[in-house]
Amino acid sequence: MxxxxxxxxxxxxxxxxxxxxxxxxxxxxxxxxxxxxxxxxxxxxxxxxxxxxxxxxxxxxxxxxxxxxxxxxxxxxxxxxxxxxxxxxxxxxxxxxxxxxxxxxxxxxxxxxxxxxxxxxxxxxxxxxxxxxxxxxxxxxxxxxxxxxxxGATRAPTARLRHVAHLGVRTMGFAFGLHGLPAPQTPIRVELTGPDGELWAWGPEDAPDRITGPALDFCQLVTQRRHRDDVALVASGPSALAWLPIAQAFAGAPGKGREPGSAPPAAEHQPF
CATH class of the missing domain: 1.20.120.450 (dinb family like domain)
Known part of the structure:
Protein backbone atom coordinates (compact mmCIF):
# COMPACT_ATOMS: atom_id res chain seq x y z
CA MET A 1 0.00 0.00 0.00
CA GLY A 152 -27.30 3.16 -11.07
CA ALA A 153 -23.61 3.01 -11.93
CA THR A 154 -21.13 0.35 -10.82
CA ARG A 155 -17.60 1.61 -10.24
CA ALA A 156 -14.79 -0.86 -10.73
CA PRO A 157 -13.01 -1.29 -7.36
CA THR A 158 -9.34 -0.31 -7.34
CA ALA A 159 -6.32 -0.83 -5.12
CA ARG A 160 -7.12 2.58 -3.60
CA LEU A 161 -9.68 0.77 -1.46
CA ARG A 162 -6.83 -0.40 0.72
CA HIS A 163 -6.56 3.12 2.15
CA VAL A 164 -10.25 3.04 3.04
CA ALA A 165 -9.95 -0.43 4.55
CA HIS A 166 -6.88 0.59 6.56
CA LEU A 167 -8.73 3.58 7.98
CA GLY A 168 -11.68 1.33 8.77
CA VAL A 169 -9.43 -0.98 10.79
CA ARG A 170 -7.62 1.87 12.54
CA THR A 171 -10.90 3.45 13.69
CA MET A 172 -12.21 0.34 15.45
CA GLY A 173 -11.66 1.75 18.95
CA PHE A 174 -13.16 5.06 17.87
CA ALA A 175 -16.33 3.28 16.70
CA PHE A 176 -16.76 1.52 20.03
CA GLY A 177 -16.18 4.76 21.90
CA LEU A 178 -18.86 6.55 19.88
CA HIS A 179 -21.36 4.06 21.27
CA GLY A 180 -20.12 4.32 24.84
CA LEU A 181 -18.44 0.92 24.68
CA PRO A 182 -14.90 -0.02 25.68
CA ALA A 183 -12.58 -1.00 22.87
CA PRO A 184 -11.94 -4.76 22.66
CA GLN A 185 -8.93 -5.94 24.62
CA THR A 186 -8.41 -8.96 22.37
CA PRO A 187 -6.97 -8.41 18.87
CA ILE A 188 -9.05 -8.88 15.74
CA ARG A 189 -7.62 -10.35 12.56
CA VAL A 190 -9.02 -8.74 9.39
CA GLU A 191 -8.40 -10.56 6.11
CA LEU A 192 -9.80 -8.97 2.97
CA THR A 193 -9.64 -9.95 -0.66
CA GLY A 194 -8.54 -7.01 -2.80
CA PRO A 195 -9.87 -6.24 -6.28
CA ASP A 196 -7.07 -8.21 -7.96
CA GLY A 197 -7.41 -11.20 -5.62
CA GLU A 198 -4.55 -10.24 -3.32
CA LEU A 199 -4.85 -10.67 0.46
CA TRP A 200 -4.96 -7.56 2.64
CA ALA A 201 -4.51 -8.36 6.31
CA TRP A 202 -4.36 -6.58 9.66
CA GLY A 203 -3.88 -8.03 13.14
CA PRO A 204 -2.04 -11.12 14.37
CA GLU A 205 -2.59 -14.33 12.43
CA ASP A 206 -3.54 -16.23 15.56
CA ALA A 207 -6.10 -13.68 16.81
CA PRO A 208 -9.19 -15.45 18.18
CA ASP A 209 -11.57 -12.96 16.55
CA ARG A 210 -11.61 -12.71 12.76
CA ILE A 211 -13.29 -10.86 9.90
CA THR A 212 -12.93 -12.08 6.33
CA GLY A 213 -14.49 -11.14 3.00
CA PRO A 214 -14.20 -8.83 -0.02
CA ALA A 215 -12.39 -5.54 0.54
CA LEU A 216 -15.15 -3.68 -1.30
CA ASP A 217 -17.78 -4.96 1.12
CA PHE A 218 -15.67 -4.03 4.15
CA CYS A 219 -15.15 -0.51 2.80
CA GLN A 220 -18.85 -0.11 2.09
CA LEU A 221 -19.60 -1.23 5.64
CA VAL A 222 -17.10 0.96 7.52
CA THR A 223 -18.22 4.03 5.54
CA GLN A 224 -21.82 3.00 6.30
CA ARG A 225 -22.81 2.81 2.65
CA ARG A 226 -24.17 -0.72 3.11
CA HIS A 227 -25.96 -2.45 5.99
CA ARG A 228 -24.26 -5.33 7.76
CA ASP A 229 -26.82 -7.74 6.29
CA ASP A 230 -25.99 -6.67 2.73
CA VAL A 231 -22.26 -7.40 2.70
CA ALA A 232 -20.42 -10.70 2.30
CA LEU A 233 -18.31 -10.42 5.43
CA VAL A 234 -17.84 -13.32 7.83
CA ALA A 235 -17.15 -12.48 11.48
CA SER A 236 -16.24 -14.87 14.27
CA GLY A 237 -15.62 -14.09 17.91
CA PRO A 238 -17.52 -11.71 20.21
CA SER A 239 -15.40 -8.63 19.52
CA ALA A 240 -15.60 -8.99 15.74
CA LEU A 241 -19.34 -9.62 15.89
CA ALA A 242 -19.83 -6.53 18.06
CA TRP A 243 -17.68 -4.29 15.86
CA LEU A 244 -19.18 -4.76 12.41
CA PRO A 245 -22.66 -3.35 13.14
CA ILE A 246 -21.15 -0.12 14.57
CA ALA A 247 -18.06 0.24 12.36
CA GLN A 248 -17.44 3.85 11.31
CA ALA A 249 -14.38 5.18 9.52
CA PHE A 250 -15.49 8.83 9.42
CA ALA A 251 -15.38 11.45 12.17
CA GLY A 252 -18.42 12.88 13.89
CA ALA A 253 -21.40 11.49 15.77
CA PRO A 254 -22.54 7.90 15.24
CA GLY A 255 -23.81 7.59 11.69
CA LYS A 256 -27.37 6.50 10.92
CA GLY A 257 -26.11 3.87 8.52
CA ARG A 258 -28.36 2.29 5.90
CA GLU A 259 -31.40 0.10 6.22
CA PRO A 260 -31.00 -3.58 5.34
CA GLY A 261 -31.91 -4.31 1.75
CA SER A 262 -31.46 -0.67 0.70
CA ALA A 263 -28.51 -1.37 -1.63
CA PRO A 264 -29.56 -0.96 -5.28
CA PRO A 265 -29.93 -4.35 -7.03
CA ALA A 266 -26.81 -5.17 -9.03
CA ALA A 267 -28.92 -5.96 -12.09
CA GLU A 268 -30.02 -2.33 -12.29
CA HIS A 269 -26.46 -1.00 -12.37
CA GLN A 270 -24.58 0.08 -15.45
CA PRO A 271 -20.78 -0.35 -15.49
CA PHE A 272 -18.71 2.81 -15.14
Whole structure:
Protein backbone atom coordinates (compact mmCIF):
# COMPACT_ATOMS: atom_id res chain seq x y z
CA MET A 1 0.00 0.00 0.00
CA UNK A 2 1.27 3.45 -0.90
CA UNK A 3 2.03 5.28 2.35
CA UNK A 4 4.24 8.15 1.20
CA UNK A 5 2.55 11.53 1.04
CA UNK A 6 3.27 11.80 -2.69
CA UNK A 7 1.68 8.41 -3.28
CA UNK A 8 -1.35 9.25 -1.14
CA UNK A 9 -1.88 12.54 -2.95
CA UNK A 10 -1.66 10.74 -6.30
CA UNK A 11 -4.31 8.29 -5.13
CA UNK A 12 -6.50 11.12 -3.81
CA UNK A 13 -6.16 12.87 -7.15
CA UNK A 14 -7.15 9.68 -8.96
CA UNK A 15 -10.20 9.23 -6.70
CA UNK A 16 -11.28 12.80 -7.43
CA UNK A 17 -10.79 12.28 -11.15
CA UNK A 18 -12.92 9.13 -11.18
CA UNK A 19 -15.82 10.84 -9.41
CA UNK A 20 -15.42 13.91 -11.62
CA UNK A 21 -15.85 11.73 -14.71
CA UNK A 22 -19.08 10.38 -13.24
CA UNK A 23 -20.70 13.79 -12.66
CA UNK A 24 -19.15 15.93 -15.39
CA UNK A 25 -21.31 14.34 -18.07
CA UNK A 26 -24.59 14.76 -16.20
CA UNK A 27 -27.43 16.88 -17.47
CA UNK A 28 -28.28 19.78 -15.11
CA UNK A 29 -31.48 18.02 -14.00
CA UNK A 30 -29.52 14.95 -12.92
CA UNK A 31 -27.76 16.92 -10.20
CA UNK A 32 -31.10 17.02 -8.36
CA UNK A 33 -31.38 13.23 -8.25
CA UNK A 34 -31.82 11.92 -4.70
CA UNK A 35 -29.02 9.76 -3.31
CA UNK A 36 -29.18 7.10 -0.56
CA UNK A 37 -28.27 9.78 2.00
CA UNK A 38 -31.59 11.10 3.28
CA UNK A 39 -32.37 14.56 1.93
CA UNK A 40 -29.21 14.78 -0.16
CA UNK A 41 -29.08 15.00 -3.92
CA UNK A 42 -26.05 14.44 -6.12
CA UNK A 43 -25.42 18.19 -5.84
CA UNK A 44 -25.41 17.92 -2.03
CA UNK A 45 -22.81 15.14 -2.20
CA UNK A 46 -20.42 17.16 -4.37
CA UNK A 47 -21.09 20.32 -2.37
CA UNK A 48 -20.18 18.52 0.85
CA UNK A 49 -16.90 17.32 -0.63
CA UNK A 50 -16.11 20.85 -1.81
CA UNK A 51 -16.99 22.28 1.61
CA UNK A 52 -14.82 19.76 3.47
CA UNK A 53 -11.93 20.14 1.02
CA UNK A 54 -11.98 23.88 1.71
CA UNK A 55 -11.69 23.30 5.46
CA UNK A 56 -8.93 20.73 4.98
CA UNK A 57 -7.00 23.14 2.78
CA UNK A 58 -7.31 25.83 5.45
CA UNK A 59 -5.97 23.42 8.06
CA UNK A 60 -2.97 22.54 5.90
CA UNK A 61 -2.30 26.09 4.74
CA UNK A 62 -3.00 28.06 7.96
CA UNK A 63 -3.07 25.59 10.84
CA UNK A 64 -2.57 28.32 13.44
CA UNK A 65 -5.78 30.05 12.30
CA UNK A 66 -7.94 26.98 11.73
CA UNK A 67 -9.36 26.67 15.25
CA UNK A 68 -10.25 30.35 15.57
CA UNK A 69 -11.95 30.34 12.16
CA UNK A 70 -13.97 27.27 13.17
CA UNK A 71 -15.04 28.95 16.42
CA UNK A 72 -16.20 32.05 14.53
CA UNK A 73 -18.00 30.05 11.85
CA UNK A 74 -19.75 27.39 13.93
CA UNK A 75 -22.35 28.79 16.30
CA UNK A 76 -24.50 26.79 18.74
CA UNK A 77 -27.74 25.46 17.33
CA UNK A 78 -26.49 25.31 13.75
CA UNK A 79 -25.57 22.36 11.56
CA UNK A 80 -22.63 23.54 9.45
CA UNK A 81 -22.39 20.26 7.53
CA UNK A 82 -26.00 20.41 6.36
CA UNK A 83 -25.82 24.16 5.76
CA UNK A 84 -22.63 23.84 3.73
CA UNK A 85 -24.11 21.07 1.58
CA UNK A 86 -27.34 23.01 1.04
CA UNK A 87 -25.52 26.20 0.09
CA UNK A 88 -23.37 24.40 -2.45
CA UNK A 89 -26.30 22.43 -3.85
CA UNK A 90 -28.11 25.70 -4.52
CA UNK A 91 -25.42 26.72 -7.02
CA UNK A 92 -25.75 26.05 -10.73
CA UNK A 93 -24.19 22.65 -11.53
CA UNK A 94 -21.37 24.10 -13.60
CA UNK A 95 -20.54 26.58 -10.85
CA UNK A 96 -20.56 23.86 -8.19
CA UNK A 97 -18.39 21.59 -10.33
CA UNK A 98 -15.89 24.41 -10.88
CA UNK A 99 -15.82 25.19 -7.17
CA UNK A 100 -15.17 21.56 -6.28
CA UNK A 101 -12.39 21.25 -8.85
CA UNK A 102 -10.67 24.43 -7.69
CA UNK A 103 -10.94 23.53 -4.01
CA UNK A 104 -9.61 20.02 -4.34
CA UNK A 105 -6.61 21.26 -6.36
CA UNK A 106 -5.91 23.82 -3.65
CA UNK A 107 -6.11 21.08 -1.03
CA UNK A 108 -3.63 18.88 -2.88
CA UNK A 109 -1.20 21.79 -3.17
CA UNK A 110 -1.63 22.70 0.52
CA UNK A 111 -1.04 19.13 1.70
CA UNK A 112 2.01 18.78 -0.55
CA UNK A 113 3.51 21.95 0.93
CA UNK A 114 2.69 21.16 4.57
CA UNK A 115 5.46 19.77 6.83
CA UNK A 116 4.99 16.01 6.77
CA UNK A 117 5.68 15.53 10.49
CA UNK A 118 3.35 18.22 11.84
CA UNK A 119 -0.16 17.35 13.03
CA UNK A 120 -2.78 19.55 11.44
CA UNK A 121 -5.89 20.64 13.36
CA UNK A 122 -9.20 19.06 12.40
CA UNK A 123 -12.74 18.63 13.70
CA UNK A 124 -11.59 15.41 15.34
CA UNK A 125 -8.06 14.59 16.52
CA UNK A 126 -5.21 16.46 14.76
CA UNK A 127 -3.69 14.56 11.84
CA UNK A 128 -0.48 14.58 9.88
CA UNK A 129 -0.84 15.49 6.18
CA UNK A 130 -0.69 11.83 5.12
CA UNK A 131 -3.55 10.93 7.47
CA UNK A 132 -5.61 13.91 6.33
CA UNK A 133 -5.07 12.88 2.70
CA UNK A 134 -6.21 9.35 3.57
CA UNK A 135 -9.33 10.72 5.27
CA UNK A 136 -10.16 12.87 2.24
CA UNK A 137 -9.71 9.87 -0.06
CA UNK A 138 -12.04 7.79 2.13
CA UNK A 139 -14.73 10.45 2.13
CA UNK A 140 -14.41 11.10 -1.59
CA UNK A 141 -14.82 7.40 -2.29
CA UNK A 142 -17.77 7.08 0.13
CA UNK A 143 -19.71 10.03 -1.25
CA UNK A 144 -18.82 8.83 -4.72
CA UNK A 145 -20.57 5.57 -3.80
CA UNK A 146 -23.73 7.54 -3.03
CA UNK A 147 -23.50 9.30 -6.40
CA UNK A 148 -22.93 6.01 -8.21
CA UNK A 149 -25.90 4.43 -6.45
CA UNK A 150 -28.10 7.38 -7.40
CA UNK A 151 -27.10 6.96 -11.04
CA GLY A 152 -27.30 3.16 -11.07
CA ALA A 153 -23.61 3.01 -11.93
CA THR A 154 -21.13 0.35 -10.82
CA ARG A 155 -17.60 1.61 -10.24
CA ALA A 156 -14.79 -0.86 -10.73
CA PRO A 157 -13.01 -1.29 -7.36
CA THR A 158 -9.34 -0.31 -7.34
CA ALA A 159 -6.32 -0.83 -5.12
CA ARG A 160 -7.12 2.58 -3.60
CA LEU A 161 -9.68 0.77 -1.46
CA ARG A 162 -6.83 -0.40 0.72
CA HIS A 163 -6.56 3.12 2.15
CA VAL A 164 -10.25 3.04 3.04
CA ALA A 165 -9.95 -0.43 4.55
CA HIS A 166 -6.88 0.59 6.56
CA LEU A 167 -8.73 3.58 7.98
CA GLY A 168 -11.68 1.33 8.77
CA VAL A 169 -9.43 -0.98 10.79
CA ARG A 170 -7.62 1.87 12.54
CA THR A 171 -10.90 3.45 13.69
CA MET A 172 -12.21 0.34 15.45
CA GLY A 173 -11.66 1.75 18.95
CA PHE A 174 -13.16 5.06 17.87
CA ALA A 175 -16.33 3.28 16.70
CA PHE A 176 -16.76 1.52 20.03
CA GLY A 177 -16.18 4.76 21.90
CA LEU A 178 -18.86 6.55 19.88
CA HIS A 179 -21.36 4.06 21.27
CA GLY A 180 -20.12 4.32 24.84
CA LEU A 181 -18.44 0.92 24.68
CA PRO A 182 -14.90 -0.02 25.68
CA ALA A 183 -12.58 -1.00 22.87
CA PRO A 184 -11.94 -4.76 22.66
CA GLN A 185 -8.93 -5.94 24.62
CA THR A 186 -8.41 -8.96 22.37
CA PRO A 187 -6.97 -8.41 18.87
CA ILE A 188 -9.05 -8.88 15.74
CA ARG A 189 -7.62 -10.35 12.56
CA VAL A 190 -9.02 -8.74 9.39
CA GLU A 191 -8.40 -10.56 6.11
CA LEU A 192 -9.80 -8.97 2.97
CA THR A 193 -9.64 -9.95 -0.66
CA GLY A 194 -8.54 -7.01 -2.80
CA PRO A 195 -9.87 -6.24 -6.28
CA ASP A 196 -7.07 -8.21 -7.96
CA GLY A 197 -7.41 -11.20 -5.62
CA GLU A 198 -4.55 -10.24 -3.32
CA LEU A 199 -4.85 -10.67 0.46
CA TRP A 200 -4.96 -7.56 2.64
CA ALA A 201 -4.51 -8.36 6.31
CA TRP A 202 -4.36 -6.58 9.66
CA GLY A 203 -3.88 -8.03 13.14
CA PRO A 204 -2.04 -11.12 14.37
CA GLU A 205 -2.59 -14.33 12.43
CA ASP A 206 -3.54 -16.23 15.56
CA ALA A 207 -6.10 -13.68 16.81
CA PRO A 208 -9.19 -15.45 18.18
CA ASP A 209 -11.57 -12.96 16.55
CA ARG A 210 -11.61 -12.71 12.76
CA ILE A 211 -13.29 -10.86 9.90
CA THR A 212 -12.93 -12.08 6.33
CA GLY A 213 -14.49 -11.14 3.00
CA PRO A 214 -14.20 -8.83 -0.02
CA ALA A 215 -12.39 -5.54 0.54
CA LEU A 216 -15.15 -3.68 -1.30
CA ASP A 217 -17.78 -4.96 1.12
CA PHE A 218 -15.67 -4.03 4.15
CA CYS A 219 -15.15 -0.51 2.80
CA GLN A 220 -18.85 -0.11 2.09
CA LEU A 221 -19.60 -1.23 5.64
CA VAL A 222 -17.10 0.96 7.52
CA THR A 223 -18.22 4.03 5.54
CA GLN A 224 -21.82 3.00 6.30
CA ARG A 225 -22.81 2.81 2.65
CA ARG A 226 -24.17 -0.72 3.11
CA HIS A 227 -25.96 -2.45 5.99
CA ARG A 228 -24.26 -5.33 7.76
CA ASP A 229 -26.82 -7.74 6.29
CA ASP A 230 -25.99 -6.67 2.73
CA VAL A 231 -22.26 -7.40 2.70
CA ALA A 232 -20.42 -10.70 2.30
CA LEU A 233 -18.31 -10.42 5.43
CA VAL A 234 -17.84 -13.32 7.83
CA ALA A 235 -17.15 -12.48 11.48
CA SER A 236 -16.24 -14.87 14.27
CA GLY A 237 -15.62 -14.09 17.91
CA PRO A 238 -17.52 -11.71 20.21
CA SER A 239 -15.40 -8.63 19.52
CA ALA A 240 -15.60 -8.99 15.74
CA LEU A 241 -19.34 -9.62 15.89
CA ALA A 242 -19.83 -6.53 18.06
CA TRP A 243 -17.68 -4.29 15.86
CA LEU A 244 -19.18 -4.76 12.41
CA PRO A 245 -22.66 -3.35 13.14
CA ILE A 246 -21.15 -0.12 14.57
CA ALA A 247 -18.06 0.24 12.36
CA GLN A 248 -17.44 3.85 11.31
CA ALA A 249 -14.38 5.18 9.52
CA PHE A 250 -15.49 8.83 9.42
CA ALA A 251 -15.38 11.45 12.17
CA GLY A 252 -18.42 12.88 13.89
CA ALA A 253 -21.40 11.49 15.77
CA PRO A 254 -22.54 7.90 15.24
CA GLY A 255 -23.81 7.59 11.69
CA LYS A 256 -27.37 6.50 10.92
CA GLY A 257 -26.11 3.87 8.52
CA ARG A 258 -28.36 2.29 5.90
CA GLU A 259 -31.40 0.10 6.22
CA PRO A 260 -31.00 -3.58 5.34
CA GLY A 261 -31.91 -4.31 1.75
CA SER A 262 -31.46 -0.67 0.70
CA ALA A 263 -28.51 -1.37 -1.63
CA PRO A 264 -29.56 -0.96 -5.28
CA PRO A 265 -29.93 -4.35 -7.03
CA ALA A 266 -26.81 -5.17 -9.03
CA ALA A 267 -28.92 -5.96 -12.09
CA GLU A 268 -30.02 -2.33 -12.29
CA HIS A 269 -26.46 -1.00 -12.37
CA GLN A 270 -24.58 0.08 -15.45
CA PRO A 271 -20.78 -0.35 -15.49
CA PHE A 272 -18.71 2.81 -15.14
Missing amino acids: TTTLDGLLADLRAENTELDALVARLDPADWARPTPAEGWTIAHQIAHLAWTDDWAALSAREPEDFTSVVERSFSPGTDPVEEGAAAGAALAPDELLSRWRTGRDQLLAALEAAPSDVRLPWFGPPMKPASLATARLMETWAHGQDVADAL
